[in-house]
Amino acid sequence: MEGGVAYENGLNFKATELTLGLPGSGETEGQGGVRNNNKRPMPTPETNEEERMLCRAQIVGWPPIRSYRKNSLQAKNSEGEASGMYVKVSMDGAPYLRKIDLKVYRDYPELLKALEAMFKFAAGVYSEREGYKGSEYVPTYEDKDGDWMLVGDVPWDMFMSSCKRLRIMKGSEARGLGCGV
């Protein structure tokens, strides 16, 4: 399940293959959720294959954190998950949806960066008057009233409490929304 793209009869099966990794990345271990793709530097070529394998896999008892502390952190994280603000994110043209926890982000720039990384697109520059310029992709969200809004128009806290789902629109539909009514 590693390596390059396999073409058969001109079809790029790899692109539509369902994996748990980020779209566009073929190597990540199956761990869902949002990940920052700044991978730590890999060991030098001098280190052998075994050590590289060790680096990737989770090793028993490593790092040396006491079970009690680990469980404490995990309890905190799963508490976060339970009360976390998970919303679905869809992108026009992408074969499947993603889910993100809005609580992880502090503000719009962080959220947009994550979405751009997740779906491999560029959102363009946001302005209150003109919406997102310079891109055919526009991030939108459905609010509590069922209306589709442009991401960035309301203060971040208000957005956090009213956002039900996200959709990255593409093309003409997007332009209509971005024109700011």
Add this chain to the structure above:
Amino acid sequence: MDLSPKQSSPSESTRFPDEVLERVLALLTSPKDRNAVSLVCKDWYTADSWSRRHVFIGNCYSVSPEIVARRFPRIRSVTLKGKPRFSDFNLVPDNWGADVHSWLLVFASGCPFLEELRLKRMRVTDESLEFLALNFPNFRALSLLSCDGFSTSGLATVATHCKNLTELDIQENGIEDLSGDWLSCFPENFNTLEVLNFSNLITDVNPGVLERLVSRCRSLKVLKLNRTSSLDRLQRLLVSAPQLTELGAGSFSEELTLQQHAELKYAFGLCKNLSVLSGFWDASALNLSAVYPACSRLSFLNMSYTALQSPELASLLPHCPCLRRLWVLDSVGDKGLEAVGANCPSLEEIRVFPTDPFDEDMLHTVTESGIVAVSQGCPKLHYILYFCRQMTNAAVATVVRNCPDFTHFRLCIMNPGQPDHTTNQPMDEAFGAVVKACKKLKRLSISGLLTDLTFKYIGEYAKNLEALSVAFAGSSDLGMQYVMEGCSKLKKLEIRDCPFGNVALLSGLERYESMRSLWMSACNVTIDGCRSLAREMPRLNVEVMKEEGSDDCKADKVYVYRTVAGPRRDAPPSVLTFSGL
């Protein structure tokens, strides 16, 4: 041990009555001094035996309870440590042993005056707790750290029956938390508690019961609440017990009204004697400011259960001018550590734990800059525990140049075998710098990409080293040999995932009897090697924990320790015991 008296008929001027001798010896409290005293002559040995009040047993299998009770029938306080330290990291099977029950059975008749019991990494059942509560009428202080096997029912029996309890300290245990009712088991007129630490527990205790208990116990000095304790409860408790010297707050993230915040701040202001502060699960920045009035005498701040950010830490530290020990999560970042360097000139100890140990996300982490910043501002630093994802040789060299007084240097670069990230070289020179500069070094934990050179440095320079912890390091048997030959004061050696085999193991033959223990796991030691060791050294217990599916000849996990009690009889089937006896 043959102890013939120096003179067969001692003259008047040199013979003390036993009682006087015992009185004099009672003034010596250090175990080392006591041990030395007991070797002088038979009279002094006997006097020490009768007057010894406290015994520290670093490995419960090094001696039997019968031997202890026979030699020290009048002890009041016992500290017992059980499982190897790597059991904290799930490397030891659950049923390995270190059950305290057999000790209690012997002590009940042999040391009936027992008042204090401090256990670390022992197995303790509810049955044992009940036995303890019912069979030691003077029992006063119980401390359980990293133990397992008991539930809140066991605590209930202690609360019910120990009429003079002054200390109940339950920390970091694998406890089965059934309900908070145990606290209600203290009798209504019970008022002797001085230390109460139930931060381990999740289920909520009855708030009314806790408050009444705290207001009755006027000598209460240490109170550590659990996570579910609200800020409201904390405020009331502080008002009721401003004499506290150590406080563990509960969860600290509730939203407070202005009024509530002011009340909480006022309550903290009443506590003029706080020297230790801990707890604070999920502290919010706003709430933390309520704590400031209590920090002026603070010497130990433990914020390692909340992901504090750098601005919050930077705001808090100026209020703690006397801080000597600080524990934080790496969420504070290098900037947070700069604030530490800038605000804590008296700092002696810092521990930085990882917020997300299993996530390689680089956002929440500290780097070499952080540790350097702390060393620049805190010249008195002598204890460091630092979890990070990158380090350089130069940074470590700078740190020990700034702070040459390290006694404990524990560096954990979390990616195994990771080199210096700027030069791609091994981290040998980093630890070389540590052992060369820090003459007083007693404890060292190493990590990163390390060759035998690191061990050569350790063997050559770390002459006061007592404890060494090694993982994913070394190139050959030579590595371990350097340490065994050079570190004459070594007491504890733990090794995992290193290329050390039988030659390395046997190179320590002369050393193991003066050490507490040796642990080697996932190395290249074989069963035959262990057998040879056991044969050569009959006063060592050599134990091998076999893993399922491993080769017959491999010794997956080896635990070697000196003992006067012979091979243990309670080992589970997965533990093979080799003995030369």
